[in-house]
Amino acid sequence: MISQDPSAPTSTKPSLSARIARSLDDPVLRALVASTAVSRIGRGVFLSVTVLYFTLIIGLSAGEAAVVLAVSSAFGVLASFLGGWLADRWSARRLTFAFEALGAVLLATYAFADTFVAALVIATLAGFFDTIGHSSRSAIIARGFAPDKRVHARAVLRTVTNLSIAFGSGIAAIALALGTPEAYRAVIVGAGVIGILGTLPLLRLPASVDAPTRTVEPVRTETGSIDTRNTADAARVARLDWRRRSPWRDRRYLLLTLLSAIFGMQFGVAELGVPLWITERTTAPEVVVAAILILNTTLVVLFQVRASRGTHDVRVAGRVTMIAGWLMAAACIVYALAAGLPTWSAIVILLAAAVLHTFAEILSQAGAWGLSFELADPVRAGAYQGVFGMGFSVGALAAPIVVNATAITYGFVGWVVLGVVFLGSAAGIRWIARKAAAALEREKHGHANGGTAMAEPA
Template sequence: MTTTPADTVPAPRQTLRVALSDPTLKILASAILVSTVGRGIFLTLTVLYFSRFVGLSAVEIAVILSVSSGVGVATSYLGGRLADRFSARRLLVGMVAVQGLAIATYTFAGNFITAVVIACITVGVDRGANATRSAIIARAFNGPNRVNARAVLRTITNLGIATGGMIAGLALLAGTADAFRGMMISAGVVYILSALHLRRLPTRVDAPRHDPANPAPKRGASPFRDRRYVLLTVLSGIFGMQFGLAEMGVPLWISQDTSAPDLLISVVLVINTLCVVLLQVPLSRGTDDPRRAGKIVMTGGALMAVACALYALAGGAPVIAAVVLLCGAALLHSFAEILSQAGAWGLSFELANPVQAGAYQGMFGMGSALGAMLAPLVVTATVVDHGPLGWAILAVVFLASAAGIALIARRASTTTALA
């Protein structure tokens, strides 16, 4: 294996600049940057808005999140299937615009039932749009460029959400219902603006049209009959619960079970954001090779297991030791997240039937949606209820799911070599 001299390795900013020289990726990235600013505003304010101004209880809010996540599991696959049958460009434009309208209408949710309906529309359309966007990437790029595109877009997503979260701080400072409503309506408008920009995508991102003069390409069996891909989807969804752990489990653990100050919750978030922005693109290189993708996911699983151990050790440590352990755990957690995502993206593209790009990417998105839906329950049943034992259980779960993905990748690379 050849190595690149250190002085020739491009900086993250240069890497992004080179990647964004592609017109299609530039359109997707600029649209995502705009929409995720709105998403950052939305994520920061929604739960507080329901609690403070609508008067919903914590249980009602949890039900809203779980039910809407369940809808997202179904719409992930539906979005991918539709992207194989209709114009993926127009479909994505329409979904993002509908999502913007739904976010703006959150301000009219005055009771539990209305909030559930709006949340289901918002999350459902969001998951469908994600699957459609993945299908577009699968068609617009090839080989390593697909994973690179996903890495660039994820970097842009983190920047946008962080920016939106800071903007939402203005509403938090004001603390009034009108400030919350005005900011959430603005988030919806931002989504609609990003949808208009997506209209510039080229026609080549659409599924091939059926030509009566030529026989249609053989589409093969449903992705649900592809056992290898189904298993990859399930295992990736299980490992994806680490997002729920970061969003819910780690903040609760820091505030309730360690001697560290609550301010460390923000520090952990900053560590994660910086790592993703700086490292997601360079660490995603080469994952179009299934064997390398599998090794990267396995490395991520090992780092995640060590991170769980450090989180657990912080529970009984003095303040300074707890802060050091938690920051170390957050750093390893961030690397595990970056590597697992990079490897899973590569496998999700390389092991899919390219003729059914939408259906396969839609099913892979179902795994992520299912992991997001189950994560709060799993985190509660492990870390929240059982402390260090719960962390140990999660470490085993993450390590086992990573090992399963690595095994799939190794067998896939062996099969390809033999062929």
């Protein structure tokens, strides 16, 4: 028997927590994780009590509460693009700090809302500014990490977000258990204060996450004086090049955004479709909704980071998105099968569907992050991330209508239609990824042969 040298390095793979801890050596990720860990606790508190606060404490009808949330989401669509657009022109770290802090202050003012109009105005402003700040964060990630580290950073941040929201939901349970207006208002103010504290670590971000300054060097004559005419021409060319790099001119990226928005409606399935399906069409108790949420959070925390590995490669990103499409289509069918079954059978089927759905969510997010970063023009990173985020906001806005018009209205057939929609959008994203990878290969081959080959236009 051959003995092993104890001093020799072992091939033991570090644990997930060890890998995350090691990645926090990066000052950018460390600041973002610290900010996310604190601020999302406040968001978890708020998400857990919002609707009940509207209806039970302020006295809004279900329809009025829906209008408040819908209008807030609609303004979030504009804010997603605006945040990225601003981050290409001013300091992304200062924008993120200022707008997220303002959003948190407005969140705390919910405690003083007592009418439909007040709730509508506060919800719109709070969501608008918080979304601008979140969009600016995406620009920070795009610039603050190497290409092979961006998706890992997003995965770490999503894991931290889920943990913090779960913790915040536990705090909110105190208000839900007491049920008094004072308890609700206290936790809402507390959520706002926590959100403000969560913005402070953003002040430690380095200047490297900001967009490079857009300046044109003056053109000088042979005598050293500034050639005003040629300098003006150079500035005009720079402005034209800046506009040419706009994401609104990039048809491939716009199609990716549209298809990703369609697949992103799977969040609407989780937030609206599944609870309604359980309560209206199955014999499963309502507590299963909470069990599915806990299951989802647990699986995301355990698997999001490792599932995101390698998705900075566009081929891998396309492949995992296609797998997510099949899983989501299967989840739709399994959810549908829970209707009409005995209670315990329905519970088992619903939990199985939730597992499929969660892994579809995990993989689709990993693929979306990779493609949204790699197919974007790095010069306009903020605008590109803003457009991509805007697509998700549109998907979130459309999801309740689509889910209700398919699965909830038509049952099994509606679920099948929904599954086909998800599968089709995933196939479209995979096609874009394969075309992009082939274009990159041709471009790389062209550079290797003296630059004779041309990349495929966007």
